[in-house]
Amino acid sequence: xxxxxxxxxxxxxxxxxxxxxxxxxxxxxxxxxxxxxxxxxxxxxxxxxxxxxxxxxxxxxxxxxxxxxxxxxxxxxxxxxxxxxxxxxxxxxxxxxxxxxxxxxxxxxxxxxxxxxxxxxxxxxxxxxxxxxxxxxxxxxxxxxxxxxxxxxxxxxxxxxxxxxxxxxxxxxxxxxxxxxxxxxxxxxxxxxxxxxxxxxxxxxxxxxxxxxxxxxxxxxxxxxxxxxxxxxxxxxxxxxxxxxxxxxxxxxxxxxxxxxxxxxxxxxx
Amino acid sequence: xxxxxxxxxxxxxxxxxxxxxxxxxxxxxxxxxxxxxxxxxxxxxxxxxxxxxxxxxxxxxxxxxxxxxxxxxxxxxxxxxxxxxxxxxxxxxxxxxxxxxxxxxxxxxxxxxxxxxxxxxxxxxxxxxxxxxxxxxxxxxxxxxxxxxxxxxxxxxxxxxxxxxxxxxxxxxxxxxxxxxxxxxxxxxxxxxxxxxxxxxxxxxxxxxxxxxxxxxxxxxxxxxxxxxxxxxxxxxxxxxxxxxxxxxxxxxxxxxxxxxxxxxxxxxxxxxxxxxxxxxxxxxxxxxxxxxxxxxxxxxxxxxxxxxxxxxxxxxxxxxxxxxxxxxxxxxxxxxxxxxxxxxxxxxxxxxxxxxxxxxxxxxxxxxxxxxxxxxxxxxxxxxxxxxxxxxxxx
Numbered sequence: 001x002x003x004x005x006x007x008x009x010x011x012x013x014x015x016x017x018x019x020x021x022x023x024x025x026x027x028x029x030x031x032x033x034x035x036x037x038x039x040x041x042x043x044x045x046x047x048x049x050x051x052x053x054x055x056x057x058x059x060x061x062x063x064x065x066x067x068x069x070x071x072x073x074x075x076x077x078x079x080x081x082x083x084x085x086x087x088x089x090x091x092x093x094x095x096x097x098x099x100x101x102x103x104x105x106x107x108x109x110x111x112x113x114x115x116x117x118x119x120x121x122x123x124x125x126x127x128x129x130x131x132x133x134x135x136x137x138x139x140x141x142x143x144x145x146x147x148x149x150x151x152x153x154x155x156x157x158x159x160x161x162x163x164x165x166x167x168x169x170x171x172x173x174x175x176x177x178x179x180x181x182x183x184x185x186x187x188x189x190x191x192x193x194x195x196x197x198x199x200x201x202x203x204x205x206x207x208x209x210x211x212x213x214x215x216x217x218x219x220x221x222x223x224x225x226x227x228x229x230x231x232x233x234x235x236x237x238x239x240x241x242x243x244x245x246x247x248x249x250x251x252x253x254x255x256x257x258x259x260x261x262x263x264x265x266x267x268x269x270x
Numbered sequence: 271x272x273x274x275x276x277x278x279x280x281x282x283x284x285x286x287x288x289x290x291x292x293x294x295x296x297x298x299x300x301x302x303x304x305x306x307x308x309x310x311x312x313x314x315x316x317x318x319x320x321x322x323x324x325x326x327x328x329x330x331x332x333x334x335x336x337x338x339x340x341x342x343x344x345x346x347x348x349x350x351x352x353x354x355x356x357x358x359x360x361x362x363x364x365x366x367x368x369x370x371x372x373x374x375x376x377x378x379x380x381x382x383x384x385x386x387x388x389x390x391x392x393x394x395x396x397x398x399x400x401x402x403x404x405x406x407x408x409x410x411x412x413x414x415x416x417x418x419x420x421x422x423x424x425x426x427x428x429x430x431x432x433x434x435x436x437x438x439x440x441x442x443x444x445x446x447x448x449x450x451x452x453x454x455x456x457x458x459x460x461x462x463x464x465x466x467x468x469x470x471x472x473x474x475x476x477x478x479x480x481x482x483x484x485x486x487x488x489x490x491x492x493x494x495x496x497x498x499x500x501x502x503x504x505x506x507x508x509x510x511x512x513x514x515x516x517x518x519x520x521x522x523x524x525x526x527x528x529x530x531x532x533x534x535x536x537x538x539x540x541x542x543x544x545x546x547x548x549x550x551x552x553x554x555x556x557x558x559x560x561x562x563x564x565x566x567x568x569x570x571x572x573x574x575x576x577x578x579x580x581x582x583x584x585x586x587x588x589x590x591x592x593x594x595x596x597x598x599x600x601x602x603x604x605x606x607x608x609x610x611x612x613x614x615x616x617x618x619x620x621x622x623x624x625x626x627x628x629x630x631x632x633x634x635x636x637x638x639x640x641x642x643x644x645x646x647x648x649x650x651x652x653x654x655x656x657x658x659x660x661x662x663x664x665x666x
Contacts, residue, residue: 174552
């Protein structure tokens with residue numbers, strides 16, 4: 001195929017670039033030569049990469065099909081042995097209660113494992129094919145894997161930041177801390193800054209600058225929180241601590257009272 | 271009191287006639303236990319009863335009673351899965367006809383109350399006998415605000431204390447509850463709460479409640495309302511979720527059989543300023559989270575409430591019912607983390623408590639208000655069923 005392309009390109013090198021004026025003939029020839037060489041290089045690269053891409057997609061499709069078949073068979077078996085009922089019976093009142101039936105979850109996990117295997121094998125095939133096929137360097141492939149890792153880090157970091165921010169906010173509001181929202185925002189940005197630094201480090205962008213900037217920013221946020229709570233909200237903190245101590249004293253002194261009322265006021269939540 | 275000898279697991283058990291009633295007694299101080307034994311001997315013939323206790327006890331005063339050691343469960347304020355499982359295992363071994371489960375502080379129950387609870391089960395009238403406690407107006411507020419209205423609306427049961435710590439069970443009821451408890455104990459969750467009323471409704475067993483008068487309810491060791499509310503409400507929500515197919519069927523609520531009790535609050539009206547302040551503070555900080563769970567109408571209702579004067583502060587009953595149903599839906603859909611969801615419910619509950627105290631201070635009886643709340647839950651049940659089935663509808 002490559003030779004055919006070369007033949008087509010070189011069979012009549014002067015046919016396309018017929019000079020209209022004889023005094024410009026050498027210019028046209030040089031331009032035509034340059035264009036032909038560019039096209040040749042692009043096609044050569046494409047031809048070198050094509051088998052790898054084909055191998056990648058072939059591996060992905062084949063393993064996905066295998067995944068579909070195996071997950072369908074697995075699901076049938078699980079339904080046959082009444083896996084869902086057994087799991088429901090033995091699971092009890094756990095925090096984790098999925099929306100889909102357990103058998104469907106197992107089948108899905110099986111399918112995606114096969115897709116992942118297909119991806120890994122496809123990438124390996126692409127890499128091998130490319131390495132054998134062309135001497136041209138491609139720096140994109142290793143970078144692509146780093147990008148996937150960075151995206152996963154970013155997603156995980158964002159989820160953790162949101163979870164922690166909500167936990168701090170709800171806990172702070174229920175503890176009647178006046179700076180609950182501020183604390184929640186602080187925690188959220190701490191985690192986000194940490195995540196951003198990890199992502200950039202993973203992508204090998206910035207080098208020492210990122211580490212330095214992260215250190216300054218992280219330390220700055222912590223210092224700002226400490227100053228804000230220690231100085232700006234000094235009265236609030238002392239009031240909050242006082243009420244906490246009072247409540248602890250009441251608990252030790254009198255009968256249990258969940259709302260922080262004095263014992264004589266007899267509110268019992270349970 | 272002499273405590274040198276261990277419990278005399280009587281050697282004469284074999285010679286005696288088989289007992290009809292197994293009394294499972296939770297761990298309690300020795301003096302309380304002795305008072306309880308006195309009440310029990312006054313209520314039942316000694317030979318018809320077998321007492322299983324978690325207490326170390328030895329006393330010559332009750333030598334005619336058959337007392338045995340029960341496995342320790344550590345349950346202090348509510349019966350757990352381990353308690354129900356142990357009760358059934360012992361009852362099966364001893365071949366009794368009924369199990370009377372008594373929690374800490376049950377020495378305050380009179381002999382007549384004990385007789386009423388056990389008598390109904392022993393005479394095969396019901397499978398589950400639940401006490402109706404005469405509590406002060408501001409006691410058992412989680413029960414009044416959440417457990418009773420929700421159980422009544424969804425399971426069509428008028429049992430006022432669905433999580434009562436004293437119960438009497440027939441053997442088939444005990445077996446049913448042990449089956450439910452086994453699911454949790456096998457997954458190493460022996461402290462999980464079990465909901466006997468819901469189980470009785472699911473099994474189609476007869477149940478009734480009996481007026482037992484005043485009772486000193488044991489309180490959780492951790493008096494933090496946040497922890498209690500999350501634990502109890504989370505457990506009920508999980509049980510409601512597991513019985514969704516049952517409560518979605520239309521059910522007729524039995525007619526009321528007891529008059530409304532009204533106990534005067536000797537301690538006066540509690541100060542609600544802190545609770546209202548807590549609600550307002552939460553309104554200004556948790557809107558982002560509430561808006562994920564509640565529809566705009568409810569948020570509007572909360573906005574109005576947040577600017578209401580403390581003296582006029584009242585959570586409207588339909589609004590409270592709608593809030594709780596929406597939280598239940600969000601619990602099922604996992605709209606947000608379940609721990610966060612139950613945490614976000616706490617200030618709303620405190621708002622309800624503040625409103626309840628205001629209403630009772632204004633002259634309305636506590637029980638009448640709680641019945642009105644329960645009626646609001648019943649009226650809103652179609653909304654709950656619809657959203658449970660089609661969660662994306664009704665988002666307005």
